[in-house]
Amino acid sequence: MSEANRPREILRVENLKKRFGAVQALKGVNLHVSSGEVLALVGDNGAGKSTTIKMVSGVDQPDEGTISIEGRAVKLNGPSIAEALGIQTVYQDLALCDNLDIVSNLFLGKELKRPLIPGVLSVVDKEEMEKRAVPVLDSLGIHLPPLTTPVASLSGGQRQTVAVARAVLWGSKLVLLDEPTAALGVAQTRSVLNLIRTLAKKDIAVLVISHNLTDVFQVADRITVLRHGETVAHYKNSEVTNEDVVAAITGASRKVEM
Amino acid sequence: MSTVPGQKEPTSTNDEGLFSSIKVRLASGDLGLIPVIIALIVIWIVFQILNPHFLDPRNLSNLVQQIVDIGTLAIGVTFVLLLGEIDLSIAAVSGVSAGILVILATSWTGPFGAIIAIIIAILSGIAIGVFQGLWVTLIGVPAFIVTLAGSLGYQGILLALLGDTGTVPVINPTLLAISSTYLPGWLGWLLAAITVAVFAWATLGQRQRRTQKGLKATPINQLMLRIIGVAIITSIVVLTLNLYKGIPLSALILILLVFIFGFVTQSTLFGRHVYALGGNAEAARRAGIKVKWVKVSVFILAAGLAAVGGILGASRLGAASPATGTGDLLLLSIAAAIIGGTSLFGGRGSVYNALAGALVLGSVENGMDLLSAPSSTKYLIEGAILLIAVTIDTLTRRRRIKAGR
Incomplete structure (x- = not known):
């Protein structure tokens, strides 16, 4: 138990560079996340946060630099490769199918089947999917309407919860969240932040992009600041003030090494 | 909705009664079969009052036979609409397959020949579906254009097939038996x-x-x-x-097709993926669903079912002519699926709805014919029903977006 709970480094990104045509989007991004840790990646618009996430989730490939998962350098040439390595991404636009119910969304693309006529015809086993989803949701402290409810009738926070739960259901080591609280109200934001802390307690490494520094200070263990495509500062949440972070984001402070 | 800070949002009521399931459906903008069944009952009552023979067993038997080809095509349309796509070629495809069927059956007069002719006619539809599906998914030309262009082309093929002979009668007794048994x-x-x-x-x-x-x-x-x-x-x-x-045997075939494809949509992986794709194609792609494969399959299904509809139609009319599959078959089949409650925007609807929609349109056609109403009135009423059906869909959808976030 203690062995499993000792933080191990899950993700290390070193000197990541990416150019889109004339624009040097990333000029040298460095960051690392360990198991059971929440790292917030902050920065102004265009600082390169989303581009970095895309590299780590395998959607885009860097021009230079290395991405290491559990100490091994990897080439993430597609989302499925990242997924196979235990990286799950919760996108800003949630990527849920509104017309399907909660269970179908949790198991989208990974549906369980049972044989109707053995060897000839199998059907989707919704009951088994629901049965397997319940303990995972319970362990995350997630309370949702009956799992057969269509996602369309859920609130913004509940939808975000479904999206996060889907990432966890597949036993991921690293969960990437892109602006998870952007469209949410106060109470919903709080429950999503609680959920992120729960993920960390379950020994998952979490990388969160956020604009909202209040949220960042509530949820993150460490904060990495990007500016103009470069990592400009690493902070520990407990050792930094809101003003320091803002100064690093806007470039009002000297580069902080760590 | 106000929630106590620090607590999860309230879970909705655990009572899964009929009432609450209807509420959930209303909230999600999925009214299912409710509106179309109400429409059907109203239409039947009105026609029964106007003509007391409307609900006679004999007339109802005619009615179900009249909707067999529209209903079969509407099943395929439902799949295409579930993806949020459209197929404008199905009627022309049904014409081509009817043409191929009658031509083959003029020389093959036995029951075995009939079966081979049916298989070849269906395969021709499937081949068209493969062509259209690949063109839409691999090249990326909108389905609207591919199937519209296809529709023109297949009418040309039908003309070329039937050539100067014009109308070709079905003489194979097995083929005729499909609609007279x-x-x-x-x-x-x-x-x-x-x-x-x-x-x-x-x-x-x-x-x-x-x-x-x-x-x-x-x-x-x-x-x-x-x-x-x-x-x-x-x-x-x-x-x-x-x-x-x-x-009627032909009605039994339609009902079997509805059950089979209803099962496919509700219970198989393929069916669930069709819904997922219609709901959010990007989400489906990210979840690892083979989006292109599902799309091509749906276009193949639609064209294959169109071919089956063409065969059933040729059997009922006892002939195929250059006009087969032109007329109002295309629009009525699409209208049947939509009137049944399948959304034009993808992701919502079912094969059973298509059957109900075909019954509504068939009832109007049949009832108007009984009253010897002119085609003008018939078209006006069918148009109004279609408009009302899509309006209901649009309004529930708008309500759903409001309720959604």
């Missing part, structure tokens, strides 16, 4: 019993699996009510048709 009364009742038994087995089986896995299950009383409801409806249908000549 009625099942004996006892067989109708046997099929009704099997239908009810399968329905009961499926619903009770699902309940049993849910209880075994410790999930919330629908109360047994409610399931029994549903089973009794299905039994009553099936009995009325069989009783009515048996009062005339029995269940």
Whole structure:
């Protein structure tokens, strides 16, 4: 138990560079996340946060630099490769199918089947999917309407919860969240932040992009600041003030090494 | 909605009664079969008042035979609409396959020849579907254009096939028998019993699996009510048709197709992926669903079903002509799916709705013919029904977006 709970480094990104045509989007991004840790990646618009996430989730490939998962350098040439390595991404636009119910969304693309006529015809086993989803949701402290409810009738926070739960259901080591609280109200934001802390307690490494520094200070263990495509500062949440972070984001402070 | 800070949002009521399930449906903008069944009842009452022969077993038997080709095409349309796509070529495809069928059957007059001709006609539809599906998915030309262009081309092919002979009659007795055979009364009742038994087995089986896995299950009383409801409806249908000549074979084929493809949409992986794709294609792609494969398959299905519809139509009319599949078949088939409640925007609807929609349109056609109303009135009324159906869909969708976030 203690062995499993000792933080191990899950993700290390070193000197990541990416150019889109004339624009040097990333000029040298460095960051690392360990198991059971929440790292917030902050920065102004265009600082390169989303581009970095895309590299780590395998959607885009860097021009230079290395991405290491559990100490091994990897080439993430597609989302499925990242997924196979235990990286799950919760996108800003949630990527849920509104017309399907909660269970179908949790198991989208990974549906369980049972044989109707053995060897000839199998059907989707919704009951088994629901049965397997319940303990995972319970362990995350997630309370949702009956799992057969269509996602369309859920609130913004509940939808975000479904999206996060889907990432966890597949036993991921690293969960990437892109602006998870952007469209949410106060109470919903709080429950999503609680959920992120729960993920960390379950020994998952979490990388969160956020604009909202209040949220960042509530949820993150460490904060990495990007500016103009470069990592400009690493902070520990407990050792930094809101003003320091803002100064690093806007470039009002000297580069902080760590 | 106000929530106590620090607590999770309130879970909705655990009572999964009929009322709350209707509320959920309203909220999600999925009214299911409710509006179309109300429409059907109203239409039947009106026509029965205007002409007391409308609900005669004989007329109802005619009615179900008249909707067989529209209904078959509408099943395929439903799949395409579930993806949020459109197929404008199905009527022309049904014409081509009818043309191929009659030409082959003029030289092959035996029952074996009929079967081979049917298979080749269906394969021709499937080939067209492969072509269109690949063109849409691999090259990325909108389905609207590919199938519109296809539709023109297939009409040309039909003209070339039938050439100067013009109308070709069906002389193969096996082909003609498809639409002139009625099942004996006892067989109708046997099929009704099997239908009810399968329905009961499926619903009770699902309940049993849910209880075994410790999930919330629908109360047994409610399931029994549903089973009794299905039994009553099936009995009325069989009783009515048996009062005339029995269940028409062509109608049985349509009902079988509806059941098979209803099962495909609801229970198979392919069907679930069709819904996922229609709901959010990007989400489906990210979840690892083979989006292109699903799309191509759906276009193949639509064209294949169009070919089957063409065969059934040729059998009923006893001929294929250069005009086969032109007329209003295309628009009526699409209208049938939409009137049944399948959304034009993708992701919502079902094959059963298509059957209900075809019944609504068929009833209007048939009722108007009984009243010897002119085509002008018929078209006006069908147009109005389509407009109302899409308006209901749009309004519930708008309501859903409001409720959604």
